Amino acid sequence: MAISSVRRSFLWWSLAALLILGAWGWWSGRPAPAAAAENTRAAPVLVRTATVEARDVPIRLQGLGAVQAWASVTVRARIDGQLESVGFREGEVVRQGQLIARLDDRVQKAQLAQAVAQRARDQAQLDNARQDLARYVELARHGAIDRKTLDTQRAQVEVLQATIQSDEAQIQAARVQLDYTRITAPLTGRTGALQVDPGNLVRATDAAGLVLINQIDPVAVSFTVPDTAFAEVQAAIRAAGPASSGLTVEVYGRGRAERLGRGSLVLVDNLIDAASGTLRLKARLDNPDQALWPGQTVDVRLILGDRAGALVVPESAVQRGAEGLFVYVVDPDDRVRLQAVRTAEVQDGLAVVAEGLSAGQRVVTDGQYKLRPGLKIAEVGAAAPARGEPAPAAPGSAS
Secondary structure: OHHHHHHHHHHHHHHHHHHHHHHHHHHHHOOOHHHHHHHHOOOOEEEEEEEOEEEEEEEEEEEEEEEEEEEEEEEOOOOOEEEEEEOOOOOOEEOOOOEEEEEOOHHHHHHHHHHHHHHHHHHHHHHHHHHHHHHHHHHHHOOOOOHHHHHHHHHHHHHHHHHHHHHHHHHHHHHHHHHOOEEEOOOOEEEOOOOOOOOOEEOOOOOOOOEEEEEEEEEEEEEEEEHHHHHHHHHHHHHHOOOOOOOEEEEEEOOOOOEEEEEEEEEEEEEEEOOOOEEEEEEEEOOOOOOOOOOOEEEEEEEEEEEEEEEEEEHHHOEEEOOEEEEEEEOOOOEEEEEEOEEEEEEOOEEEEEEOOOOOOEEEEEOHHHOOOOOEEEEOOOOOOOOOOOOOOOOOOOO
């Protein structure tokens, strides 16, 4: 019994000693009041900020499109013949009316000469018949010939006059055939690969023709938008009015921010594709520098109008959290707080804010990962404050 009492006493004294040692350790490790105050004056977090601006923002409808030649012509021979020469180099621009190929024309020249000679012969017969008719008229006046002979001669003159008209038609046909041996460009455009080399026989029925000419200035862009946007497009067209040249269309390189061209809408297709749920549109764009090329895939933006006085912030200011989109708003004391927002759209690096912000507020655009609500911030590049002094307000902050 005595031994058990000694053990219990020893355990109690050991426990009391441990408690005393723990309290002493906590007290010695507690920061001094001066150190705690120093922590509250820690340097602000360096970030970049921007001001919420109110501006007119275009209402854009995004689409995926393909560049097409405004006009495309496969040049074919109108008659059969041997290709003598070509008046262009493959891939170069030809002008409307420019001679681009010549066929062997000897047969056509001979046919024209034959038609001209036939007319000359028939003209001589007509002249002789007219002279005879004049004599018969005089003889009939004196009763020297009967009426039937005079009428027959008049009919002969009329037959020969009709023959001359037929000869003229033959001459015109021969000249057309001769013109067909000279092949000219039907439009101004860029040529493709030559399908037939000089010296070969070409036929009017050849499907490939001689060369393909594409007009690429101006150029066409065909693109599609969701069928749900049909009402918006129609409303924008009506708002633009009949005097307008059409809704503005901007074309960009696929996945790039560089604008390649700007033109106007010229076609809203008369049928919605039910299989894909899209509406096809077409725009016309001037293309003097030939930045757009037939077959090229491009991003298209159809401008439906302007959203007046929209609130915009840099796209990088908007963050996504568990409860949705938010931004860090900088209060007048340079401390940040979370603000939930709703965006209408994001374009050209700017987010259009529909709810949550007002013009003139400051928001953090870079460095959000270092922040939490209540922290003090300073603009990157601003002079660092002396220890114990408040951080200077960033440009654009409220005083």
